[in-house]
Amino acid sequence: MVANAKEGFWNGAAPPYGYKTIVAEVRGKKQKKKLEVDEVEAPVVRLIFDLASKGVGKSGPLGVKKIVSYLNDNAFRTRNGNYWHIGPLHQLLTRATYKGVHQYNRSDSRTRAKRSEDEIVEVAVPPIVSVDQWGAVQEILRSKNPRVNPPQTVSGPILLTGVARCAECGAAMTIRTGKSGRYRYYSCANPQARGKSACSGHSVRMGRLDEAVTSALCERVLEPSRLENLLREIGDRMQEVDSRDRGELLRVEAELAEAKLRLDRLHEAIERGIVDGSDPQFVSRIAKATTDRDVAAVAKERILARRVNGVDITPDKVVAFGAVMRDAITAGEIPFRKTYLRLLVDEIRVGPAVALIRGRHDRLRSRVAGGSPFAGGMVPTTVQEWRAGRDKCVNTYIIEISL
Numbered sequence: 001m002v003a004n005a006k007e008g009f010w011n012g013a014a015p016p017y018g019y020k021t022i023v024a025e026v027r028g029k030k031q032k033k034k035l036e037v038d039e040v041e042a043p044v045v046r047l048i049f050d051l052a053s054k055g056v057g058k059s060g061p062l063g064v065k066k067i068v069s070y071l072n073d074n075a076f077r078t079r080n081g082n083y084w085h086i087g088p089l090h091q092l093l094t095r096a097t098y099k100g101v102h103q104y105n106r107s108d109s110r111t112r113a114k115r116s117e118d119e120i121v122e123v124a125v126p127p128i129v130s131v132d133q134w135g136a137v138q139e140i141l142r143s144k145n146p147r148v149n150p151p152q153t154v155s156g157p158i159l160l161t162g163v164a165r166c167a168e169c170g171a172a173m174t175i176r177t178g179k180s181g182r183y184r185y186y187s188c189a190n191p192q193a194r195g196k197s198a199c200s201g202h203s204v205r206m207g208r209l210d211e212a213v214t215s216a217l218c219e220r221v222l223e224p225s226r227l228e229n230l231l232r233e234i235g236d237r238m239q240e241v242d243s244r245d246r247g248e249l250l251r252v253e254a255e256l257a258e259a260k261l262r263l264d265r266l267h268e269a270i271e272r273g274i275v276d277g278s279d280p281q282f283v284s285r286i287a288k289a290t291t292d293r294d295v296a297a298v299a300k301e302r303i304l305a306r307r308v309n310g311v312d313i314t315p316d317k318v319v320a321f322g323a324v325m326r327d328a329i330t331a332g333e334i335p336f337r338k339t340y341l342r343l344l345v346d347e348i349r350v351g352p353a354v355a356l357i358r359g360r361h362d363r364l365r366s367r368v369a370g371g372s373p374f375a376g377g378m379v380p381t382t383v384q385e386w387r388a389g390r391d392k393c394v395n396t397y398i399i400e401i402s403l
Contacts, residue, residue, distance in 0.1 A: 100127030
């Protein structure tokens with residue numbers, strides 16, 4: 001079954017929602033099947049990803065529970081005619097199949113134990129959503145994961161919770177009130193929990209910090225001319241990396257073509273009856289050629305993921321993106337504004353008189369190229385640790401604002 005998957009064929013289980021199986025090849029009495037997009041179910045899959053990445057109107061991206069409610073309230077049903085549930089919907093949103101890469105052999109069918117990465121077989125299938133949108137949805141889901149961020153950090157009524165941290169000790173800035181609730185402050189959580197010995201602590205009026213951060217982003221990042229210059233500088237750096245990848249890509253493509261040719265010749269020898277396909281030495285040769293092909297294919301995919309030749313950033317896209325983002329982070333309900341602000345900002349270090357805003361260049365550039373704030377690829381799997389006062393990461397922009 002693993003060998004069958006490595007050749008790109010489906011192994012007989014029910015296809016994922018949005019797909020159907022078709023007979024792609026017949027070998028003797030065996031029908032070899034592959035996945036094909038089901039044009040009845042696929043629009044629902046696209047709707048689900050749109051709800052997760054964009055939402056409805058100005059709602060911002062919807063969480064899994066709200067998507068389930070939306071589908072059920074609007075008479076969308078599963079393949080079996082049942083109501084949607086949170087678990088299966090979350091599995092749908094996180095399944096790489098929908099971006100065109102089905103993963104086979106992820107777990108043991110009897111024990112459900114996860115297998116190691118080198119045991120997983122990746123099979124190319126027709127995509128239903130773009131790689132960019134799929135990646136953006138994974139990023140949003142991670143940001144809403146209570147194991148990563150508490151629920152109030154994502155959807156609470158405070159704009160900068162989850163990103164504002166104390167410049168002195170690194171602890172989160174929490175809300176403190178004064179004058180019977182008339183005034184609200186971002187305050188370092190350390191002295192409140194551990195006393196002044198942990199951190200001297202400082203506070204800043206909530207309205208002042210919110211206004212300073214959104215104004216700085218609008219004027220120094222999202223203003224069209226500044227945004228265009230920033231993206232041009234990022235593009236120059238990325239092109240340097242891209243040029244180094246070209247030679248490596250040519251080498252990997254040659255290895256991939258050679259491995260595919262070997263595999264085709266071995267299969268042809270079996271089909272023509274020249275060799276016995278059950279011969280152990282011949283089986284070993286097929287396994288070696290298959291492994292070489294898969295290794296080269298993965299290497300090629302990784303190189304292409306780093307390349308930026310296809311990224312198209314026009315003045316119109318820059319202006320449109322800036323306008324959408326400026327409106328989104330300054331107007332509307334706090335949860336809506338917070339969702340968009342977190343696309344631009346990884347962290348804010350707040351001091352007594354100065355705050356430093358940090359964001360990522362690659363996310364900014366890819367979202368502009370995608371034409372939508374939630375269409376960006378290049379989703380980071382890790383975020384480089386803040387290194388105040390030391391060399392800045394070339395992939396990071398830092399803005400200093402006075403309070």
